[in-house]
Amino acid sequence: GYDHYLAKSYYFQVKTDQWLKKEIIGDLTEIEFRLLEPDVIPPHRIKALDRGMIYDFFPHGLAVVAAIPSPFAYPDTGILKRIKLNRVLVAKYRRCKITGTSFVKIDFEIPYKRKSIFCQAIIGKGVGKEFEKSLRIGGSKGEIFVDIQNYHYSIFDEKQKKIKEDTLLYNYEKAFLSAALDFEKSVGQIPGALPFEAAKEILYILDEARWRSEPRGKPPIYKVGTSAAEIIELIKKNL
Numbered sequence: 001g002y003d004h005y006l007a008k009s010y011y012f013q014v015k016t017d018q019w020l021k022k023e024i025i026g027d028l029t030e031i032e033f034r035l036l037e038p039d040v041i042p043p044h045r046i047k048a049l050d051r052g053m054i055y056d057f058f059p060h061g062l063a064v065v066a067a068i069p070s071p072f073a074y075p076d077t078g079i080l081k082r083i084k085l086n087r088v089l090v091a092k093y094r095r096c097k098i099t100g101t102s103f104v105k106i107d108f109e110i111p112y113k114r115k116s117i118f119c120q121a122i123i124g125k126g127v128g129k130e131f132e133k134s135l136r137i138g139g140s141k142g143e144i145f146v147d148i149q150n151y152h153y154s155i156f157d158e159k160q161k162k163i164k165e166d167t168l169l170y171n172y173e174k175a176f177l178s179a180a181l182d183f184e185k186s187v188g189q190i191p192g193a194l195p196f197e198a199a200k201e202i203l204y205i206l207d208e209a210r211w212r213s214e215p216r217g218k219p220p221i222y223k224v225g226t227s228a229a230e231i232i233e234l235i236k237k238n239l
Contacts, residue, residue: 035122
């Protein structure tokens with residue numbers, strides 16, 4: 001398998017294992033992944049995205065988030081098997097043509113050392129005014145913020161002072177292809193590569209997320225351009 005968000009953050013993912021071991025942001029406490037787009041689904045993609053954002057955007061969130069506590073630059077199958085979904089909230093923008101939902105907030109827990117870390121993925125189409133693609137890794141003494149949209153990440157201490165910054169991988173497609181064609185390289189050395197078993201486990205989680213979606217009936221409707229925070233409040237009022 002292949003995930004271009006994992007590929008973009010390949011060298012970042014390689015370093016996170018070192019940062020967590022050194023406790024550069026203290027003890028890991030939470031992880032948040034956001035993939036929000038102001039655009040609606042174009043007509044030529046309606047059939048491809050018919051099952052909704054759980055199957056379109058959430059796989060990226062799972063792959064990136066699960067790679068954080070992994071000793072590899074990709075999600076470890078053992079970690080994926082122990083992910084616990086807590087709540088899945090869904091909504092749909094007005095006159096959305098797909099049968100699935102266009103906005104999802106998923107709360108889940110991921111194993112790290114001898115505890116579980118709270119995580120959330122907030123994903124959707126027709127949300128807000130600007131593209132928002134980010135990863136936030138919170139710790140007891142600071143946080144790491146990854147601006148996936150602009151290929152940049154920063155590390156902050158507990159006083160929000162920036163202590164490090166760098167860029168993500170720009171030419172990730174070329175890096176993936178060149179590494180994939182080098183048969184001497186292991187999966188862990190290929191930017192964005194997903195082992196088959198890990199990709200299969202992600203599919204199981206996606207199915208469970210759709211089954212766990214709330215509300216169970218007709219999802220609440222939001223106007224295109226509504227903020228993520230407003231959509232979440234709208235969903236909660238309809239539960």
